[in-house]
Every structure is written in C-alpha cells, then in structure tokens.
Amino acid sequence: MNALARWLQLPWYSAERVQRYFNAGMQAILLLAALLFSLLMPHDSGAHIVTLILVAASCAFNWMFVGARWLLVARDANALQLPHSHQRVASALASMATQTLLLPTVLLALLGLPALPALTLMLDMTAMALLWALATRWMVPLLGFVPAALVLLAGPAGWPSPTDPKFTLLGAELAALGLAIVTLRWRALMRADETGFASSWRKPKIFLLRGQLGMQGLSAGCATYRNPHAGVNADGASKIRLPDSTGQYDVSTLVRVLLGPPFAPRRRTGGDLRYWALGAAALLLVEFAAWLLVSPDTLRVLNAMVLLWTVMLAMFLVPALASLRLFALFGGQPAAAVALLAHLPGLGDPSDARAMLLRTTIGVAIRWLAVAVLAIVALWLLLVGAPGFVALLLVAAAILATLTGASMLAALSGARLDRGSSHDIMRRGIYFALLAVLTITSSVALIPQAVALLAMQPAATTWADQHPWIPAAFTVAWSALWVFALAQLRRHWRRFWRRAHPFLQR
Amino acid sequence: MNAMLKISAGVAPLQACGICKRYDDRTALDTVDFALPEGAVLGLIGRNGAGKSTLIRALMGLIDVDAGNATVLGEPALAMSDAAKERLGYVPQDPDVLGWLRVDEMFALLRGQYPRWDQEFVEAQLARTLLPRDRALGRLSPGERQQVALIRALAVQPSLLVLDEPAAALDPVARRDLLREIALRAGESGTSVLFSTHIVSDLERVASHVAFLHQGRLLLQAPMDDLKERYARLWLPSRVAPPRIVGEISRRPQQAFGGWSLVVEQIDGHWPEATQQPGARLETLGLEDLFVEIAE
Incomplete structure (x- = not known):
C-alpha cells in the first residue's frame, strides 16, 4: 500500500469496522441521491438546494461518527504518551477534510453547481457535527434543531440561500465562529477528567462515543462484541424490559431478551424520557417559530x-x-x-x-x-x-x-x-x-x-x-x-x- | 501419544471421536479423540491458541466440525434434547452474556427453564460474593461477570459442568472458592467436570484427570495419579539416540548435555528400550515440567 492510500485510510480507523461500513454506505446513498437530484430535477426548479443539503448531510454524518472520535484518539494517545501522536491526529483530520470537504466541492463544481457556497455549507455542517459531539449530553437534542431554526430565520432575516453565491461570506463567517467554539471546547476537553462529571447528563457526548454510540451498541459484536454497554444506558441502567419477575416467561420473550437490543422489549429509563422530553420541547419551539415566520x-x-x-x-x-x-x-x-x-x-x-x-x-x-x-x-x-x-x-x-x-x-x-x-x-x-x-x-x-x-x-x-x-x-x-x-x-x-x-x- | 482413554460409546458423559476443525488455512483441531470419564474432574491444558476453546465448543455442539462427532450425556452434541440441556452447565471463555440485564433479572429469566434450578444456592452465592443484584451485567467487572456466569452454571445442578478457562478473571479468593466448589460437586453429586486452563497449580489442586492439547492435537490424556508414573524425562546422548523411539511424546536438543531430552511414556508398564542405552538417564517430571516439555 502506498503512502497516499495509507493517508486516505487513516481517518477511518478511529471507528470500528461496522461503523466505517455504515458510514460508507450512508455516504454512498447520500452522494448518489445528490447526483441523481442534480441530473433529474428540472433546472428551473431551484431544487439544487436539495443536492447541496444531501452533500452537506453526508459530510456532517462522517464528522459526527468518525471525525469526532479523533478527540478520543488524541486524548488516549496523550495519556499513553505515544510519540508523534499530535502529527498523526492532524494528518488524519487533514485527510478527513480532503475526502469529505474538498472532494465533494470539486465534484459539485464539475456538475456546474455553485461550489464555493457548497463548501461553506459543508464547513458549517462540519462545525455543527463537531459541536454535537463535544456538547454536553443535555444540549444534544437542542442542537439537532439548529439547522431547522437557521432555515426558518433565513427568510425574515433576508439571508441568501446556500445556492446563492452571496451565501459564501455568511457561510464562512458562521463556519469560522463554529470551528472557533469547537477548538476551544476541544482544548478544554483534552484536559478534562473523564470520570469527573457528576452525571452522564452533564457528560460531553464524545465520551459516550467510547462505548455507546455509533454501531457499537447495536452491533455489540464484530471486533467489539465484548462491549459490555450494549443495552445499558449512560447511567448504567438496563434498557431492556422484563414483563415480570416470576421467572415464567414465554419462550419467545425469553429468546428476544437473550438476543438483546434491538429485538428485546425495551424499558424507557428516566434518562431516555428526559432526552425525549427535551427533544419534543425543542421541536415545539421550532414549530412555533415556523408558524410565526412562514x-x-x-x-x-x-x-x-x-x-x-x-x-x-x-x-x-x-x-x-x-x-x-x-x-x-x-x-x-x-x-x-x-x-x-x-x-x-x-x-x-x-x-x-x-x-x-x-x-x-x-x-x-x-x-x-x-x-x-x-x-x-x-x-x-x-x-x-x-x-x-x-x-x-x-x-x-x-x-x-x-x-x-x-x-x-x-x-x-x-x-x-x-x-x-x-x-x-x-x-x-x-x-x-x-x-x-x-x-x-x-x-x-x-x-x-x-x-x-x-x-x-x-x-x-x-x-x-x-x-x-x-x-x-x-x-x-x-x-x-x-x-x-x-x-x-x-x-x-x-x-x-x-x-x-x-x-x-x- | 497412546495414552488416550479407551472410548466406549455411550459411557462417558462427554466424548468426541476424530474431531477435525479447520479455519481458513489453519488446523484448529486435528483428529481429536477425547472422553471425560463419569464423575471425573478433567483439566484440559494447553498453550494459548492450542485449540482448547475450539475443542470445548465442538464438544458442546456450538460449532460444526469438518469431521468426527461429539456426544453430550449420551446424545449427539448437535442435537441435544431438553433433558440433556437441563443437566448441562457451561461457562464460555468470555461470559460477556446479557450485558443488558441486571444480575437478579438474569437469574429470574433463566430459572423457569431449569427444573432443578437451585435458587437457594444463587441467593447464598450472591450474598457471599457481594455481587450487586441491581446492577446491569454490562457494568460489572470481568471478574464479577465470570462469577455470575459460574453461579448460573452451577445453579442448574448440572450432571456435566464444562468451564472454559473459568479462573482467568477471578481473584485468588474467588479462584479458590471455585476450585472448592468444583471438587465438592464432583465428590458429593458425582458431577463430571471439564475445565480448561493454563494454570498448572489449579490442575494439581482439583483435577482427577489431565489432557494436554498442543497445536490442535491431544497429545495425552490420563488420570492425574498416573502421570508421574507413566511419563518421564529421558536424557539421551546424541551418539546413542535413534531418530524416533516408541513411547516418545516430545524431543528437544540439549547442547550443554550433548544430546536430547525426551518426554517418554511407559508402554504396557515398561519404559522404552532406549532408557537402557549407555549414558541415558531417566528422571521423573512434575506436571508443570511435563507441560513445558511438551508444549515448548
């Protein structure tokens, strides 16, 4: 394998194999759908926005589940005092940026789509993805609605659409702001004590990536079967619901429980409910804003x-x-x-x-x-x-x-x-x-x-x-x-x- | 090599005939014949990667083998009846099972399936080991998970207990308790036990029989008491050493001695003729020395 191939593969090793394939599959679907949209949709429909959103979503997906894990790699390498780890992390992130930001930009330009606004939109989504990973857990459901809120505010505020060349400056400013926050947060978390958070509710999402997020919890297998956290929430409570405690279960329930998530009946834990309640509140807020604005x-x-x-x-x-x-x-x-x-x-x-x-x-x-x-x-x-x-x-x-x-x-x-x-x-x-x-x-x-x-x-x-x-x-x-x-x-x-x-x- | 127990069909609670298993280009098990005598505690010993876990999984009917067959409590391992399953206790090497359940939930879930389930034993063990009942299994330490798996296997009051490296994650106290429990079950209930390990002292403490697995081949299987009498190290000078002798288990060059050290076994109560060669010297072997000689 030559040096270029190794460099291109490097960023993907932060995630386990199943996660990598899942990301690759999602990226393939989103990019292919984006390509087909650009070819099939009538050119006067203004629907290129869909193409750009699909490309940006693909980019965000990779940074959320693979790119963000490099913070964990950097922390662990630092703790193990591995030599040259900073250069290796920087190299991985550069490779990731090349593949998820530069390459789609070039492809969009070849298709005749506005490349620079697209690049800034992807940078915005990258910053959002990293903020999502670095945010405290209770903020995560709220962050999910930020893109929707920005879209809603765009009309009344007179912001240009991402297909408009004027979007470039605004998008770049937003990306710079987001990435600056990400950098500060990243530096703070590099020195933070992972076990020092009062509850998982206050723990940054990135630390939960270690055992629970991505495919690890569900696949609980492949290279990582021994992940003991599958089906257990961040507070250590089981998410599986047993119908009763008499010990007399019908065989089908027994088999479902033994197979584990997602086949086992689930128990809604307090943490889950808080999470969904916060998400629902944010959704209602966005809906209310939309009702006022559009x-x-x-x-x-x-x-x-x-x-x-x-x-x-x-x-x-x-x-x-x-x-x-x-x-x-x-x-x-x-x-x-x-x-x-x-x-x-x-x-x-x-x-x-x-x-x-x-x-x-x-x-x-x-x-x-x-x-x-x-x-x-x-x-x-x-x-x-x-x-x-x-x-x-x-x-x-x-x-x-x-x-x-x-x-x-x-x-x-x-x-x-x-x-x-x-x-x-x-x-x-x-x-x-x-x-x-x-x-x-x-x-x-x-x-x-x-x-x-x-x-x-x-x-x-x-x-x-x-x-x-x-x-x-x-x-x-x-x-x-x-x-x-x-x-x-x-x-x-x-x-x-x-x-x-x-x-x-x- | 010929120290295998003679296998008669339907007698041993656990036995295998001619088991072969290959993974890609690697032979994991090479024509293994094996039998666990009734009421015996058999320690299966071998180096890392020798094929112990593969052999146990083949014996338990958990993998399809390329050749040969295995029986559990007199039934084909791949088609056990409920009656056989009810009398079987098995703990795999990594009992990473049901991490999504709490300790008490796991026991509650399983006890309805086993008619001889001993809930009093479970309660007593949980109290003695101070395992947290309300904690998800996934949140236990590896040693605690191993203890839970052992309690589960013993709670079914098995006639056949199969443990794949059961002491690997246990602390010394828990390990001693486990060995005592194994000895107790075998002695009082007549439970037949197969356990794999590479801790020789565990074998010496509890096993009545020993089997050596090396590179997928079962090199010897014998009662513990016979080992010292039937196997010995033979020092043989090069000038008198034949290329191969009857009863030879392994052979290593010894430059300082100017010859070979061999592990040999008695055939029909007699040591090989080579022991009579000029300069030859026979010495007894401890279990650990025997293991090292064979496995190196």
Missing part, C-alpha cells in the same frame, strides 16, 4: 418533507441495524448469548427453535417495516395525496422486506463479520443502498407531486414527462432488483435450514 402552505410542505424523510430513513435504518446485530451475534467472535440459547431447555427440537428464531428476528423487523410503511402512506395521503407514490412505496417496501429477510438469514446462517466477510456486509449494504437510490430516483423521475414537494413549488413536471421510455426503464430496474432479492432470500433460506441447529457459532 406561510401556512410553506409550513405544511416543510413538515411533510421532514416527517417523510425521517420515517423513510427509519424504514431503511432499523432493518439494516437489526441485520448488523445478527451478524455480530452469529458471525463474529463467539457470542455467549448464542451459546446460552443453544443450551437453553424449552425451545423444542431444532425445527421449533428455528421457527422461534425467525419469528423473533425477521418477524420483528418485518413488523417494524409494516408500521413504517403505513405511517409513510398515511402521511403522504394526508399531506400530498398522490396515489402513484403509494404504489411505488409498496413495491419498494416489498423488496426491502425481501432484502431484509435475506440479509438476516445470511447472518443467522453464520455469514462472517470478521475480515473475510467485510465484503459480504458491504455487498449487502450496497443492495440496500441501491433500493434506496432507486426509490428516491423513481419518485423524482416519475411522480410530479414529489418533484413539486422537493422544489417547494405548487406543480412541476418530471423527467418521465420529457422521455416516454423512462417508466419502462424503471419497471425493468425494479423487476430485476426484486428477482435478485428473491434469489438471495431463497439461497439463504436453504442455508439456514441446512444447519444442524440454529444457534451454531462460527
């Missing part, structure tokens, strides 16, 4: 977009995370929970145990999918009302369910999570990414209401209106993906049922 029509469109994007993201994320958890349990280091399940009396013969395992894993994911799809359909019909999108969504959900089933069966069949299977996990991530991109692209290319919603215009035309062959091309693409998903499901179903019993380790 027109009712704009507010309705904004709410529709935020709600739809959130639920759609959750629809894709939850099954993916559940699959990762299974990969960690069954394909990583030998997990004691799997051994306990293998030797647990009461699960019946291997066929019964298999059926039980499928119900408690794939069943949970499919139920979640069904709820998410129903929520999206209801929201769409209520706020937008175009049945074409509903049909598209149902096809996408059916394929997502098939891919989720195939992925979870692959995990339950012992597909590896360690070095040999990284490609396997990545390949499965690509399937999900393809589906997400196809869903978004089809929406924009085929459904005028979707374009109008994104462009924030009353009506719009689509790519399909200009090119009659587009619907046929999308039909072929959807059919091919579904056939492929079904083939995957069949393959892993057979592998799963061929195993001697369902709780084999690697």
Whole structure:
C-alpha cells in the first residue's frame, strides 16, 4: 500500500469496522441521491438546494461518527504518551477534510453547481457535527434543531440561500465562529477528567462515543462484541424490559431478551424520557417559530418533507441495524448469548427453535417495516395525496422486506463479520443502498407531486414527462432488483435450514 | 501419544471421536479423540491458541466440525434434547452474556427453564460474593461477570459442568472458592467436570484427570495419579539416540548435555528400550515440567 492510500485510510480507523461500513454506505446513498437530484430535477426548479443539503448531510454524518472520535484518539494517545501522536491526529483530520470537504466541492463544481457556497455549507455542517459531539449530553437534542431554526430565520432575516453565491461570506463567517467554539471546547476537553462529571447528563457526548454510540451498541459484536454497554444506558441502567419477575416467561420473550437490543422489549429509563422530553420541547419551539415566520402552505410542505424523510430513513435504518446485530451475534467472535440459547431447555427440537428464531428476528423487523410503511402512506395521503407514490412505496417496501429477510438469514446462517466477510456486509449494504437510490430516483423521475414537494413549488413536471421510455426503464430496474432479492432470500433460506441447529457459532 | 482413554460409546458423559476443525488455512483441531470419564474432574491444558476453546465448543455442539462427532450425556452434541440441556452447565471463555440485564433479572429469566434450578444456592452465592443484584451485567467487572456466569452454571445442578478457562478473571479468593466448589460437586453429586486452563497449580489442586492439547492435537490424556508414573524425562546422548523411539511424546536438543531430552511414556508398564542405552538417564517430571516439555 502506498503512502497516499495509507493517508486516505487513516481517518477511518478511529471507528470500528461496522461503523466505517455504515458510514460508507450512508455516504454512498447520500452522494448518489445528490447526483441523481442534480441530473433529474428540472433546472428551473431551484431544487439544487436539495443536492447541496444531501452533500452537506453526508459530510456532517462522517464528522459526527468518525471525525469526532479523533478527540478520543488524541486524548488516549496523550495519556499513553505515544510519540508523534499530535502529527498523526492532524494528518488524519487533514485527510478527513480532503475526502469529505474538498472532494465533494470539486465534484459539485464539475456538475456546474455553485461550489464555493457548497463548501461553506459543508464547513458549517462540519462545525455543527463537531459541536454535537463535544456538547454536553443535555444540549444534544437542542442542537439537532439548529439547522431547522437557521432555515426558518433565513427568510425574515433576508439571508441568501446556500445556492446563492452571496451565501459564501455568511457561510464562512458562521463556519469560522463554529470551528472557533469547537477548538476551544476541544482544548478544554483534552484536559478534562473523564470520570469527573457528576452525571452522564452533564457528560460531553464524545465520551459516550467510547462505548455507546455509533454501531457499537447495536452491533455489540464484530471486533467489539465484548462491549459490555450494549443495552445499558449512560447511567448504567438496563434498557431492556422484563414483563415480570416470576421467572415464567414465554419462550419467545425469553429468546428476544437473550438476543438483546434491538429485538428485546425495551424499558424507557428516566434518562431516555428526559432526552425525549427535551427533544419534543425543542421541536415545539421550532414549530412555533415556523408558524410565526412562514406561510401556512410553506409550513405544511416543510413538515411533510421532514416527517417523510425521517420515517423513510427509519424504514431503511432499523432493518439494516437489526441485520448488523445478527451478524455480530452469529458471525463474529463467539457470542455467549448464542451459546446460552443453544443450551437453553424449552425451545423444542431444532425445527421449533428455528421457527422461534425467525419469528423473533425477521418477524420483528418485518413488523417494524409494516408500521413504517403505513405511517409513510398515511402521511403522504394526508399531506400530498398522490396515489402513484403509494404504489411505488409498496413495491419498494416489498423488496426491502425481501432484502431484509435475506440479509438476516445470511447472518443467522453464520455469514462472517470478521475480515473475510467485510465484503459480504458491504455487498449487502450496497443492495440496500441501491433500493434506496432507486426509490428516491423513481419518485423524482416519475411522480410530479414529489418533484413539486422537493422544489417547494405548487406543480412541476418530471423527467418521465420529457422521455416516454423512462417508466419502462424503471419497471425493468425494479423487476430485476426484486428477482435478485428473491434469489438471495431463497439461497439463504436453504442455508439456514441446512444447519444442524440454529444457534451454531462460527 | 497412546495414552488416550479407551472410548466406549455411550459411557462417558462427554466424548468426541476424530474431531477435525479447520479455519481458513489453519488446523484448529486435528483428529481429536477425547472422553471425560463419569464423575471425573478433567483439566484440559494447553498453550494459548492450542485449540482448547475450539475443542470445548465442538464438544458442546456450538460449532460444526469438518469431521468426527461429539456426544453430550449420551446424545449427539448437535442435537441435544431438553433433558440433556437441563443437566448441562457451561461457562464460555468470555461470559460477556446479557450485558443488558441486571444480575437478579438474569437469574429470574433463566430459572423457569431449569427444573432443578437451585435458587437457594444463587441467593447464598450472591450474598457471599457481594455481587450487586441491581446492577446491569454490562457494568460489572470481568471478574464479577465470570462469577455470575459460574453461579448460573452451577445453579442448574448440572450432571456435566464444562468451564472454559473459568479462573482467568477471578481473584485468588474467588479462584479458590471455585476450585472448592468444583471438587465438592464432583465428590458429593458425582458431577463430571471439564475445565480448561493454563494454570498448572489449579490442575494439581482439583483435577482427577489431565489432557494436554498442543497445536490442535491431544497429545495425552490420563488420570492425574498416573502421570508421574507413566511419563518421564529421558536424557539421551546424541551418539546413542535413534531418530524416533516408541513411547516418545516430545524431543528437544540439549547442547550443554550433548544430546536430547525426551518426554517418554511407559508402554504396557515398561519404559522404552532406549532408557537402557549407555549414558541415558531417566528422571521423573512434575506436571508443570511435563507441560513445558511438551508444549515448548
């Protein structure tokens, strides 16, 4: 490996393998969606803002979950008195900035989009991401609403849109301010005593990254199965809810609890409730400000977009995370929970145990999918009302369910999570990414209401209106993906049922 | 090499025939035959990476092997009935299990599944070890987690107890308690125990049988009392040393001596003929010396 390749890889080693792949997948989805938006959306719609927001979100995502971890690396290296650690951290951050800031800027410029305002927007989002990581825990839900608040204030304050070249100066000033705060906070935390905070509520989020954030809690496996904090909140309380303490549980509850999060029934702890209450209060404040500052029509469109994007993201994320958890349990280091399940009396013969395992894993994911799809359909019909999108969504959900089933069966069949299977996990991530991109692209290319919603215009035309062959091309693409998903499901179903019993380790 | 116990099907509570397991290009287990006699406390000893945990997981039916088979309490390890599972206590090497549950919740969750669950034992152990009942398992120290896992395994009143390096994270007091509990269970309840370790003193204190695993091969398995009588170190000058002798377990060059030191075993109650060679010297071996000689 040459020096340049090593330098490019360096920043990503601050996060565990699953987190890296997750970030890579999210980045691929967001950048591909941004590219397709720039190509498919009508150029007079002013919808380039969506492209810029997607690119900036990708950048923020990487700095939140990978870039920010370099503070922990810097602290630990300092504590261990490792030589040249400062240079190494600086080099990693420079590499990260090159990949997440400079490279997208160049690509946007090549696509003919305003590159300098985009760069400043990405810098703003980077500063926000680092502030999020360095902020005290109680501030985190409030920070999540800062971008929305800035967007709302932009109109009345007369601030230029990020697609406007005049945004560059304002964006640069905001970024400079944010990064200055980040630097000061970073320096203070470098010297802070990690154990000296009165409660986790006052602890900076970055210290929770060590054991709880990112994929570690959910995957609790791969290289980090031995993370003992999975399913335990920052105060050390269990998040799993047991129905009672009589010791007489139905077998399905028992299996769900033994599999752990996200399959186990959850207990809402005091910390969780405080967190959600603060988030809800901030949301209501932003909604109130929006009600004062923007027109009712704009507010309705904004709410529709935020709600739809959130639920759609959750629809894709939850099954993916559940699959990762299974990969960690069954394909990583030998997990004691799997051994306990293998030797647990009461699960019946291997066929019964298999059926039980499928119900408690794939069943949970499919139920979640069904709820998410129903929520999206209801929201769409209520706020937008175009049945074409509903049909598209149902096809996408059916394929997502098939891919989720195939992925979870692959995990339950012992597909590896360690070095040999990284490609396997990545390949499965690509399937999900393809589906997400196809869903978004089809929406924009085929459904005028979707374009109008994104462009924030009353009506719009689509790519399909200009090119009659587009619907046929999308039909072929959807059919091919579904056939492929079904083939995957069949393959892993057979592998799963061929195993001697369902709780084999690697 | 030929000191394996003779295996007769259906007798030993835990046994394996010809088990082979490969991971990529590495052989983890190479045609292992193994038997745990009923009521015995068998210490499985070997260096790091020798294959102890893999052998235990194969014996417990937790991994698919490339060849051979294992039985647990007379049933195929990969298809145990509930009756067999109820009589089995197993603690893996890293009992990082159920970190999301509190200590008392974990015991409450499992006790309904085991008809012979001994809640009094659990209560007594929790009181004695001062383990915090209301703390999530994920927040316990590795040693405390190991203690919880041991209590869980012993609470089912197992007929067969399998412990993979159970003392690794325990403090000296807890380790001594564990060894006492193992001896007690074997002596009073007739529990058969297999435990892996590389702490030789633990073996000497509690094991009735010993098995040596080295690079995926079971080099010897014998009752503890037989070891000193059946195995010895043979010093053999180069000029009289044949390339290979019957009963040879291992061989190392000894430049200062000008020959070889070999570990040899008796065949049919007799030492190998090479012990009669001029300059040959036979000396008894302690368990630790025997382990070092074989494993180095």
